[in-house]
Amino acid sequence: MNSDKERKDKVGAGQPASAFARIERVPPLLLLLYLGLAGITVLFIGLVVAYVYTRHLSGLPTGLHPLPRYFSLSTIVLLVSSYTLSQARRLYQQDDMTSLARCLGATLILGCIFAGLQVVGWRELLAHDALIKGEASGTYVSLISALHAAHLLGGMVFLLTLLLRTLHASRDAVRSLVFIRNPYRRMQLRMLGIYWHFIDGLWVALFALFLFLY
Numbered sequence: 001m002n003s004d005k006e007r008k009d010k011v012g013a014g015q016p017a018s019a020f021a022r023i024e025r026v027p028p029l030l031l032l033l034y035l036g037l038a039g040i041t042v043l044f045i046g047l048v049v050a051y052v053y054t055r056h057l058s059g060l061p062t063g064l065h066p067l068p069r070y071f072s073l074s075t076i077v078l079l080v081s082s083y084t085l086s087q088a089r090r091l092y093q094q095d096d097m098t099s100l101a102r103c104l105g106a107t108l109i110l111g112c113i114f115a116g117l118q119v120v121g122w123r124e125l126l127a128h129d130a131l132i133k134g135e136a137s138g139t140y141v142s143l144i145s146a147l148h149a150a151h152l153l154g155g156m157v158f159l160l161t162l163l164l165r166t167l168h169a170s171r172d173a174v175r176s177l178v179f180i181r182n183p184y185r186r187m188q189l190r191m192l193g194i195y196w197h198f199i200d201g202l203w204v205a206l207f208a209l210f211l212f213l214y
Helices: 002-009 019-025 028-058 069-086 088-093 097-127 136-170 173-181 183-213
Strands: none
Touching (some): 028 136, 069 097, 069 183, 097 136, 097 173, 136 173, 136 183, 173 183
């Protein structure tokens, strides 16, 4: 009883934790991820501002060249990949290693398809001479989409690493148990999901901007 009373009498007892206290409770790896995502956001905001400003100065009308149709297809593929990866956490909690490996593998394949469609889209820009003529729309669209694809490839490397570890663990009951009970693996899966969904949402926002300005 006395110890409970002492805890209640402490200064700040019962008050919501401050922002700094909440930050201190965030795992270091997760905090680094959030900082990295903040940096990526600043980078793309800067590129978008430069694109809008240059597009405005050029005075060229919108719709001068059609936006590559493969960009639309790649957007759908990336949204599907985000859905497949969202199932990974549920499968992990159900200790279903085989289905988890399939889920990660499907997401990786969809990521590769997205990257391939982006390359075809860049070739379509070249076919319209948008890059050769140095037009702001074609140049910035290619640059921004290429940087986005590069960040997605970074996530795909991490995804491939986690997939290989999942496949290795799924072949043995003991390794599977260790994998499922390892909090570091749980953290890796969480970080992968956060990063992938962020890159997905970033592309949707960029694609909407391209549709409006290109």
